[in-house]
Amino acid sequence: MSKRYKTIDERKKRELVSKYNSGTRAKDICRQNNIPLSSFYSWVNKYKKITKRKESKNQIIAMDYVELKRTCDRLAMEVEILQSVISNQNLKQIRKFELMELLYGKYPLRTLCNAMQVRHASFYNHMVNNKNEHGWKYAYREKMKNEIQKLMAEDGHIHGATMIVDRLAQKGIKTSRRFVSELLSELGVRSANSKSYEYKKRIQELRKANKVATQLLADAPNKVWLTDCTQCYIRDRDVWVCAVIDLYSRKLLAMKVGRNNSTRLTKLTLQEAVKARKPQNLRLHSDQGANYTSYRFNNFLKENNIAHTYSRAGMPKNNAPIGIKRKTPL
Secondary structure, three states, X not given: OOOOOOOOOHHHHHHHHHHHHHOOOHHHHHHHHOOOHHHHHHHHHHOOEOOOOOOOOOOOEHHHHHHHHHHHHHHHHHHHHXXXXXXXXXXXXXXXXXXXHHHEOOEOHHHHHHHHOOOHHHHHXXXXXXXXXXXXXXXXXXXXXXXXXXXXXXXXXXXXXXXXXXXXXXXXXXXXXXXXXXXXXXXXXXXXXOHXXXXXXXXXXXXXXXXXXXXXXXXXXXXXXXXXXXXXXOOOOEEXXXXXXXXXXXXXXXXXXXXXXXXXXHHHHHHHHHHHHOOOOEEEEEOOOOOOOOHHHHHHHHHOOEEEEEOOOOOHHHHHHHHOOOOOOO
């Protein structure tokens, strides 16, 4: 009479295999549970762990892999059936884009494009350049226009594009200055700030006032100073160096290093030289850079009774003495 074995469910099989993996002998497990050794080894292969990494929390067994593969094959067949239905409808590409707009944001872009059999670059180009009322770009531009108008209504006056970008960033809305400028043009709004116009007007005034000097002469120290900024590299870093020298002695009076060619850098350099020498009836010569024609710099010159002359535009040789290396000690 053949020996009969009892039926064992999946949960019990997993428990027995885990005992075997923990070190218990297979023969002892089979003798205690009345299981054929060949059947037990088939369970071991069935529930064998595929990943053996200690850091992996979710261990995958062979049976789970088989079930996962079956699921993937079934889903691939379903996608193939849906794509064949879409292709039989002879939908135009623009119609596919309109259907995809309804699902855009809910699913990944590449997954949507693969399902609808369109190129993701074509769909992205459609979303960005579509300017009709149902397009994503149109809705986004209208939303940003409302935000800009609301911001100006709260402050009670008109801001420039740079200020609007900063204010929107404080609200958690990231955008660019160029995009904000386009929206302001569409709204017909112009900033009340006219710094660019004032700057150009100030340059024209200094040229009309005959402050452009072509010859530099000095018969005594502290009569004419020269200043300039240059770009160099210090420890593989791009920096700006501003210097002030005396035209008579060609001595370096002050020098500072900064990351930007700013008005602050030029003002601090000159301030250090003025504090050390305390000149009277001084004339300062520089080029027509924005940091030297700025309001703050020229206001500092007026406070210290310093006359200011400039080199001609595009003529760096007018300020050449400061660009020549000298061996005069500090």
